[in-house]
Amino acid sequence: MQDFIRDATTSSFGEDVLAASRSVPVVVDFWAAWCAPCRALKPILEKLAREHRGEFILAKLDTDKEPEIAARFGIRGIPHVKAFVDGKVVAEFSGAVPESSVRSFLAGVLPAPAEKLRLKAKQAVREGEFETAEALLREAMKLDSARFTVRLDLVEVLIARQAYCEADLEMQAIPERERDERAGLLAARIGFWKNGESLAPAAELEAALAQSPGDLELRMRAAERHIADNDYDSALAHLLELVRADRGVLRERARKTMVEVFKLASDAELIARYRKLLSSTLY
Numbered sequence: 001m002q003d004f005i006r007d008a009t010t011s012s013f014g015e016d017v018l019a020a021s022r023s024v025p026v027v028v029d030f031w032a033a034w035c036a037p038c039r040a041l042k043p044i045l046e047k048l049a050r051e052h053r054g055e056f057i058l059a060k061l062d063t064d065k066e067p068e069i070a071a072r073f074g075i076r077g078i079p080h081v082k083a084f085v086d087g088k089v090v091a092e093f094s095g096a097v098p099e100s101s102v103r104s105f106l107a108g109v110l111p112a113p114a115e116k117l118r119l120k121a122k123q124a125v126r127e128g129e130f131e132t133a134e135a136l137l138r139e140a141m142k143l144d145s146a147r148f149t150v151r152l153d154l155v156e157v158l159i160a161r162q163a164y165c166e167a168d169l170e171m172q173a174i175p176e177r178e179r180d181e182r183a184g185l186l187a188a189r190i191g192f193w194k195n196g197e198s199l200a201p202a203a204e205l206e207a208a209l210a211q212s213p214g215d216l217e218l219r220m221r222a223a224e225r226h227i228a229d230n231d232y233d234s235a236l237a238h239l240l241e242l243v244r245a246d247r248g249v250l251r252e253r254a255r256k257t258m259v260e261v262f263k264l265a266s267d268a269e270l271i272a273r274y275r276k277l278l279s280s281t282l283y
Helices: 013-022 036-052 067-072 099-109 113-126 130-143 148-160 164-172 181-197 202-211 216-228 232-245 249-264 268-282
Strands: 005-007 026-031 057-062 080-085 088-094
Touching (some): 013 080, 026 036, 036 057, 036 099, 080 099, 113 130, 113 148, 130 148, 148 164, 148 181, 181 216, 181 249, 202 216, 216 249, 232 268
Parallel strands (some): 005 057
Antiparallel strands (some): 026 080
């Protein structure tokens, strides 16, 4: 059996379907051996899977052997086909439909040329190949310049490469009305980098702060420098101290900045610890 046609089980579903669908669409055929319509649909699905040669994965799940997964996805009749992309169901149909209908179904699921490049870029990012990812995304933008999702992916890759100037230019090309939560977070990271460009190096600011620990403005600059350097632990420690020490405008500025850092940081334990400390300080 080719790698793009596989049997799915309860134990393998997470990897073979949900995780795999982050790189390529996965079409799951829910079937059973006793089901005559399932036997009619099976060769059509397998034929098209071979025809597309890896553009999608066909995962066959026997509902008699794997009732948990069938129940989890609300399968009440078979054959039932669900298409997964990025771990989520994006399309589905029931019954032994003709080949023309299956082809139409796949046309709505399989990625366009620009999306194929985007998926390859995501895989390159997972492998740490950021320059390759950047090249793929720039090629995808040539094919579909109106898709701001691709441009956001490029911004993310450029930030990962610390190419903030280029990331800023790409972000400016996305209209405010098209920006979602993800765009807001990326814009915030660029903003902190911009602010950090006007600040002294972290070591210099820390040395000055050791000489003048009561200088709250200096402590704020040190926190902002650490954010620009992605040193969120040091930044949050300074910001928390500002919330504790000040009772004016600087206190609120530090609190708001902590909330922004909570959104940017990926360390769940770090975030939980400082959220608790901030809450106990405020209340």
